Amino acid sequence: MKNTLHFLKNQFVYQLNKVFLVEQPIEQPSFKAGSSISPLHQLIQQFELSETDILILALALVPHIQPNFLSSIMAEYLPNGGELPEFGGIKSKNHRGILPTGETLQFLIAGNDIDERLSFYNYIHNYSVLFKNNIVKLDDVPHGEPKMSGLLILDEEYVEISLSGKILKPQLSSNFPAKLIETDLEWEDLILNANTLKQIKEIETWLQFNDILLHDWNMKSKIKPGYRVMFYGAPGTGKTLTASLLGKYTGRDVYRIDLSMIISKYIGETEKNLSALFDKAINKDWILFFDEADAIFGKRTNVRDAHDKYANQEVSYLLQRIENHPGLVILASNFKSNIDSAFTRRFQSIIEFEMPLYNERIQLWENNLPKGIKMSKEVCIKELSKKYDITGANIVNIIQYACLKTIEEKNENIQLEHLIQGIKKEYLKEGKMI
16 A cells, blocks of 8 residues: 555656746656555456556545645645646535545646657557546546536545455445345245246356357457346246345345435436446346336337436437446336336347246245244145245245244244135235135
8 A cells, every 4th residue: 555655746746846846856756566456456366457557546546545646746836825727626515635636646647748648648548448437537527617627536436445355245325226126045046937047047157157158259249248138927936036046056145226216307307317227237247137117227118208308318318338348137027018128129028927837836835834833733824835826035924933933822833823824815915805
């Protein structure tokens, strides 16, 4: 860490000496990693950062570890106060030092040389590993103000990685409308028909071998990035569990998108929220799971008014972002027909989660009943499986209800009447007649 900050300071000194016409300016510094391997150096090695990107990363990180870094440097050249506009930087209500902007970064790399400043502008937009992977970005600025005056921001997860080596998983918030979903269950707990399981295995194969296909087999120019899948079927048939298990067995985080936080009645806000989500996910190797996707992926309507026009624009924008996203995107819906055909044409796989059949319901009952707790003689799992056409989620709810009643009444066995009561509750909840 010290070597990186030393490199950063020397680069500022090099540029400032040229501006203030110091008689003996130092030579342009170069980066020396040193012998110690800090989390920051591991990050530098992981992405094989150039010296320019090392300076970008160091400048974005420095406010988090040394708040007075930039102000102390400027104080050496302007001891009586004053400003150097080309140095950039802003102050906030909470941070007493100078926060770096794109202008600060541009000065750090190119000084006052116009050609070099233009060259660096092109570099961050087309070549910088950090900017391309959204590890570092410039904050939005008010309309009409120079783009480079935006605050230089290091993704909060990479702040944590750089400082501690630990990965900070984002939490559900207005800035990140998605929640990490996990499961303690195994593939054996997912009871589906053979055809559905076969199609799910194809997704797992893509997750495991896509990088080899694109890079080792040189198919990157021929195949679009990412993998788009649609799950459809009745609630409780295993769509969410399948997404969770795919993440668990391929070592990926699965984030369920909260569409209520994405969709906005204000024109342009939905696209902005979606853009922020995909920008955040683009280099993370996450699985994005859009549950109840009809709300935003639904069929486009005939344009009758301005509202319809902008709603259709949202769908078109989303289609574009999903097509360009390099990871796995799963859309879940109760009905295939609810999703706009523009999306379904671009899915690599459309998988139906059917209601479990008789043999599958037997497995679901047997898998979810508590081990070591006996059933009363009247209970026949085969009879329950034959008589009641219900989902795995229904069965779990029924068993939970019956077990709680068993404990409450201090019975030694699970009673048939409690299972039937649980079944009635599930039917009533879904508006069905038993």
